[in-house]
Amino acid sequence: MKKIEIVVDNTHLKMVLDILESSGVSGYTVIKDIIGKGDRGLVLADEPFEGLKNSYLFTVCNDEIANSVIARIGPLLKRYGGACMVSDVGWLVY
Amino acid sequence: MKKIEIVVDNTHLKMVLDILESSGVSGYTVIKDIIGKGDRGLVLADEPFEGLKNSYLFTVCNDEIANSVIARIGPLLKRYGGACMVSDVGWLVY
Amino acid sequence: MKKIEIVVDNTHLKMVLDILESSGVSGYTVIKDIIGKGDRGLVLADEPFEGLKNSYLFTVCNDEIANSVIARIGPLLKRYGGACMVSDVGWLVY
Amino acid sequence: MHVDLILQNILNPPIMMFFLGIFAALVRSDLEIPQSLSKLFSLYLLIAIGLHGGYELSKSGISLYVVKVLALASFMAFLVPIYSFFVLRVRLDVYNAVAIAASYGSISAVTFITAVSFLDSLNLHHGGYMVAAMTLMESPAIVVGLLLLSLFARRADSEIKWGGVLKEALFNASVLLLVGTLLIGALTGEKGWKSIEPLFGGLFKGMLTFFLLDMGLIAGKRLGDVKKVGVFLIAFGVIMPIFNASLGILLAKLANFHTSDAFLFSILCASASYIAVPAAMRMSVPEANPSIYITLSLAITFPFNIAFGIPLYYSMVSLLWN
Amino acid sequence: MHVDLILQNILNPPIMMFFLGIFAALVRSDLEIPQSLSKLFSLYLLIAIGLHGGYELSKSGISLYVVKVLALASFMAFLVPIYSFFVLRVRLDVYNAVAIAASYGSISAVTFITAVSFLDSLNLHHGGYMVAAMTLMESPAIVVGLLLLSLFARRADSEIKWGGVLKEALFNASVLLLVGTLLIGALTGEKGWKSIEPLFGGLFKGMLTFFLLDMGLIAGKRLGDVKKVGVFLIAFGVIMPIFNASLGILLAKLANFHTSDAFLFSILCASASYIAVPAAMRMSVPEANPSIYITLSLAITFPFNIAFGIPLYYSMVSLLWN
Amino acid sequence: MHVDLILQNILNPPIMMFFLGIFAALVRSDLEIPQSLSKLFSLYLLIAIGLHGGYELSKSGISLYVVKVLALASFMAFLVPIYSFFVLRVRLDVYNAVAIAASYGSISAVTFITAVSFLDSLNLHHGGYMVAAMTLMESPAIVVGLLLLSLFARRADSEIKWGGVLKEALFNASVLLLVGTLLIGALTGEKGWKSIEPLFGGLFKGMLTFFLLDMGLIAGKRLGDVKKVGVFLIAFGVIMPIFNASLGILLAKLANFHTSDAFLFSILCASASYIAVPAAMRMSVPEANPSIYITLSLAITFPFNIAFGIPLYYSMVSLLWN
Ligand SMILES: Nc1ncnc2c1ncn2[C@@H]1O[C@H](COP(=O)(O)O)[C@@H](O)[C@H]1O
Ligand SMILES: Nc1ncnc2c1ncn2[C@@H]1O[C@H](COP(=O)(O)O)[C@@H](O)[C@H]1O
Ligand SMILES: Nc1ncnc2c1ncn2[C@@H]1O[C@H](COP(=O)(O)O)[C@@H](O)[C@H]1O
Numbered sequence A, B, C: 001m002k003k004i005e006i007v008v009d010n011t012h013l014k015m016v017l018d019i020l021e022s023s024g025v026s027g028y029t030v031i032k033d034i035i036g037k038g039d040r041g042l043v044l045a046d047e048p049f050e051g052l053k054n055s056y057l058f059t060v061c062n063d064e065i066a067n068s069v070i071a072r073i074g075p076l077l078k079r080y081g082g083a084c085m086v087s088d089v090g091w092l093v094y
Numbered sequence D, E, F: 001m002h003v004d005l006i007l008q009n010i011l012n013p014p015i016m017m018f019f020l021g022i023f024a025a026l027v028r029s030d031l032e033i034p035q036s037l038s039k040l041f042s043l044y045l046l047i048a049i050g051l052h053g054g055y056e057l058s059k060s061g062i063s064l065y066v067v068k069v070l071a072l073a074s075f076m077a078f079l080v081p082i083y084s085f086f087v088l089r090v091r092l093d094v095y096n097a098v099a100i101a102a103s104y105g106s107i108s109a110v111t112f113i114t115a116v117s118f119l120d121s122l123n124l125h126h127g128g129y130m131v132a133a134m135t136l137m138e139s140p141a142i143v144v145g146l147l148l149l150s151l152f153a154r155r156a157d158s159e160i161k162w163g164g165v166l167k168e169a170l171f172n173a174s175v176l177l178l179v180g181t182l183l184i185g186a187l188t189g190e191k192g193w194k195s196i197e198p199l200f201g202g203l204f205k206g207m208l209t210f211f212l213l214d215m216g217l218i219a220g221k222r223l224g225d226v227k228k229v230g231v232f233l234i235a236f237g238v239i240m241p242i243f244n245a246s247l248g249i250l251l252a253k254l255a256n257f258h259t260s261d262a263f264l265f266s267i268l269c270a271s272a273s274y275i276a277v278p279a280a281m282r283m284s285v286p287e288a289n290p291s292i293y294i295t296l297s298l299a300i301t302f303p304f305n306i307a308f309g310i311p312l313y314y315s316m317v318s319l320l321w322n
C-alpha cells in the first residue's frame, strides 16, 4: 500500500480532502495548525488568519488510487503551495 | 527497524500504550486530538466527549517486537476501530 | 529522497531547525506539544515548563543533505535526548 | 402553556445565542470555538454551580425535606434507564438500547444550568441541594445500564470490568468537580463565597451565553447526522424527555416539593447525558454506535429541552402547584 | 493635534499593553499567548460590542439619522477599494493591488473597539448603530475587489466562484457574530443586557487590555517582514488611512454626523482588514502574496491607527465640529 | 502557630481547590484542564498583580523604605542559591546541585499571589513595591547558579553561553510581564486602574481559585515522581523553605519591615521557581535532571508552602512583630 502525506494550508484543505474522497480512499487522518517552512516562507501555528495556517494529513491506499490522487493533487499544490510525499507502507488488515 | 503507526480513539489509547510497553518498545510518540475519517465516519478534534477523539501515535522498534505488537494490536483495532501501518525505517543510534 | 523525522524538546528545537536550515533543506514541518516516552521518561503535553515539552518535526531532502543533517544532529540528540528516524520517500515535484 | 412563557424563555441572551450557533453551523460559517474554550466554559459553569450550591447549603443546612428530594432524585436515576431500555428494545439491539437508556437515565448539567438561569430571570431561586440532586443523578444510570447488559446480552467475554466502570462513575470530571465544589462551597461559607462571587456569581449568565453559542455550533454540526438516526429514535428523543419530566413532576407533587425544586427536578429527569455516560458506554459497550447515542442526546434532546422543554415543564409545574 | 491627546490615548492600559507586546516580540521574549486565547478575546470583544450595540439600538430605535449613517458607511465601503486599487496599480500587479485594496476597503473591528474605549475614557458615548455601520462595511470590499479583478485581470480560469465568495462575505465569523449579537441585543433589550452586563460590559476594557498585549505580540512578530514590503507600500500603509479618515470626516461633516459618530466613522474608513478579507482573497486571488497584504494591514496600518490615528482623527473631528 | 491560622488559610476556596486538584490526580479522574487555560490563568494573575502593584506604587511613590526592601530582596536572591548549593553538594553532583539551588534562589509567583490573597482575607494590604521585589528576585539565582557552575564544574565545553542566559534572565515571560505591567500600572495611575479593575481586580480571587485547581492537578500528577527524588531531597524541599523564610524574617525584622511586607518577603525567600529557572537550567546545564529539580519545587515545596508555609511564616512574623 502507499502512504501519501500532504501539507497544505487550511484554505485549501477542503479541496484536498474532496480529491481524496472522490478518488476512493478508505480514510484519512489530519493534524491541524502545524508549523512549516517551505517556498512560501515560515507559517506559524498562531496566524491570526486561520486560512494561512498549515495542516498535515496522510492517507493510506492502494497503488492505483494513489496514482490518481497524486495526478490530481499535483496541479493544486503547484498553484496554491504545499508539499506531498509518497512512501510504501504495510497496512494492517484485521 | 520497523515504524508502527496507529490511529485509535482516546478511550482505547491507554490499552494500546499498555500493549506497546509490555511488548518492550523503547519509547513512543503520541499526537492527541487529531481529525480522522475511516469506517466509523468522520471524527473531529472538538467532540464534546473526549473519549471519541482520535490520537495518532508511532513507535520504532526491532522486527521481533514489531511482530508481537502487531499480533496483539490487531484484535483490539478490529473490535474498537482504528488504523495501523507498518514501514521500514532507519533509527539513528548515537 | 530521504525523510528525516525528529522528536526533540522545545528547548533544543531551535538548534535542530538551525541545523536543518544551514544544511540546505528546502523546508520542514513541525508539530508542537506532543506526548512522548523514551529514555528520559514520559513527557506530557501539559508540562508547566514549556521547554520540556516535545516537538515532532520532519524534513524531506536529498541523500547528501540527509547525511550531513544526520551527522550534525546525532551529537546534539546524544547530549540532550530525543529521537531520529530516516526513511525513503517519494517527493512530489510539480 | 402560554406563548409568553416560550417567549420569556427564548428572548434570553443564552437561548438566542444557542440558536445563533446552530444557524452558524447550518450555513457552514467559519465561526469556530476552540475545544479549550468549550472546556473553560464547562469547567466554569460546573464550578460556579457547585460553589454556589454549597454556599446555599451552608446557609440552609440539610433538612428532612432535602433528604426527601435527594432520595427521589436517586430513585428516578435508577428507574428511568430501566423503562427506557424496554421501550428501546422494541426497535434496537441490546447494546444500543443499553447505551441510550443509560444516557437518558443520567442528566445534562448544561440543561440544568440553563433552567436555573431561566428561574433567575423570573426572580425565582432554587435550593443548593438541587445541585446535590443533580450530582446524585449523574452516575446510577451507568451502573443500571451495565446490569441490564449483563442480564440481557449474550457476549462472549460478557464479564464487565466493574472496577473501571465504578471508578468512571464516581470520579469522572463532572461528578468529582460537583461533589468537590459543593463541599468547598459549604465549608468556606459566606466569606468564601463573597471573595469569589465576582467571578463565579456575577459572570454566570454571561458565561452561559458564551457557552451556549458554542453548544449551538456543536449541536448544529451534528444535525446532519440526525437523519441517520431514524424516525423511531427521533421520536424517542422528544417524547421520552416529556414523559420523564411528567413522571418527575407527578412524583414531586406527591412528595410535596417546592415549585422551583419540582421544575428543576423535571429538567433533571428530562435531560440526557452526552459526555459522562457515553464515556462509560464507549468503554464497556463498544458494540453500541456512539454516533447514535450521542447524536440523540446532543442534537435532539438537548436543543428540545433548552428551547421547548424548559417553558413546557415550567408551565406544567405552574399548573399543578397553583 | 495637542500632545495631550496623544498622551491621553497612549497612557491607557490597552495601548500600553500593545506596545509591551511589540517590545516582547522584538526582544524575542518567550512570552506566548496560545491561539485559543486570542480566539477567546476576539470572540468576546465581537460579542460584547454586538450585544451592547443591539441594546443601545433597542433604546434609540432607527431614525432617519441612523439610516443616513448606514448609507454613508456603505458608500465608503464601495468607494475606498476602488480608488485604492488605482493608487496601488502605480506600482503593483493587478492581483496584489486587488487584495490590498479590498483589505483597506474593509475594516478592523479591534481598531474600532479600541477607538470606542478611547471615547469611553473621554466619557463620550456612541450610538449602537455605529456597530451596525461597522458590520455593513466589512464585506462590500470583497465584492468590489473581485469585480475589479474580473475587469482588469486576464486569468486563464478567470471565472470567480462567486457562490463561495458571497457566502464568505455574508457568513464569515465576524459578520455573522456581529449581525447575530446586534439582533440578540436589540431583541432582549434592557433585561437581557442587564443579566449579562457583568461579563460583556464590565470586563470590556480589561479584556481589550489583555487582547492588545496579544495583538502587539502578533504585530511585533511581523515587523521583521515589513522591510520586504518596500517603501511604496509602507507609505501607502500610513498615508492611505489618513486620507481615508479625512475623506470620511469631510463626508460626515457634510452629512451632519454627531461628533462621536464622525470620529468612529473616520476610524472605520482608516482601518484595514487582516482576517476576513485575506480569507476571501487567499481563496479567490491565490496569485496575490498574503504575506504582503496581511503584513501591511497588521504590522503597519493597525499599529499606526491604534497609536497615532486615534488621537489624530479625533483632533481633526474636534477642530471641524467645534 | 495557632490551629485557626492553618484553618484560616485552608478554609479558603483557592487552597481547597488546590487539594481538590491533587485528589483528582491521585484517583486518576479524567478531569483535565487544557494547557492553554493554564496559560490564561497564569498570564492573568501576573498581569493583574503587576498592574495593581504599579497602581499602588503610583500612589505611594518610591521612598527610602522601598529602596531598603528592594535591596534586601536582591541580597537574598544572591545569597540563597549560594548556601543552598553547598547544602546540596553534600549528596548531589555539581550539575543537579546548581539547578536545584538556582530554583530555590528564585521565586514562585503563584505562591506569592496565594499569600497576597491570604493577606486580603485577613483584610491586610501590601505595598505595590513587594511586586517589584518579587520581580527583582526572579533572575539573580540564574546568574549565581551559572557562576557556581563555572567555578565548580569541569566541563569539556565549559564556556557558558552568557548571552542567551542573560537574555532569558531579563526577558523571560514572567519578568517581562511583571516589569511591563508594573510600569503600565504606575504610568496610567488611578484612572487606568479604575477602567480595568473589574477584570484585573474584582475577579482576582476567583481566578486564583480556578488556577489552583489546575496547579493541584499538575502537582498531583508529579507526586508519583516524588519517591524517585529520594529522602534527602524531600527533606530539603521542606526544610529549606522554612530556613529561607526564617532567615528572611530575621533580616526583615532587623531592617524594620512592615508586618505584611515581612510576611510576603518570607514567602519570596521560601518559594522556589518551577518555570523560569528550569528553562534556563535546561538550556545551560543539560547534565542536570529536570525531573528532579522540577518535581522538587513543584510537587513538594509548592504544596508545602501553599498549605503550611503560609500560616507558619505568618505566625512567625506575628510573633516577632507584636
Ligand atoms: N522539504 C520539506 N520537508 C518537509 N516539509 C516541507 C518541505 N517543504 C515544504 N514543506 C511543508 O509544506 C508547507 C508548504 O510548503 P510551501 O508551499 O513550499 O511553502 C511548508 O510550510 C512545510 O510545512
Ligand atoms: N486509509 C486511511 N488512511 C489514513 N488514515 C486512516 C485510514 N483509515 C482510517 N484512518 C484513521 O483511523 C481512524 C479510525 O478508523 P476507523 O475505525 O476505520 O473509523 C480514522 O478516523 C482515521 O484517522
Ligand atoms: N522507540 C521510540 N519510538 C517512537 N518515539 C520515540 C522512541 N524513543 C523515543 N521516542 C520519542 O523521543 C522522545 C525523546 O526520547 P528520549 O530522549 O529517549 O526520552 C520521546 O519522548 C518520544 O517522543
Ligand code: NA
Residues within 6 Å of the ligand: D080, D103, D104, D105, D106, D107, D244, D268, D269, D270, D271, D272
Ligand atoms: Na435524565
Ligand code: NA
Residues within 6 Å of the ligand: E080, E103, E104, E105, E106, E107, E244, E268, E269, E270, E271, E272
Ligand atoms: Na477601511
Ligand code: NA
Residues within 6 Å of the ligand: F080, F103, F104, F105, F106, F107, F244, F268, F269, F270, F271, F272
Ligand atoms: Na526563594
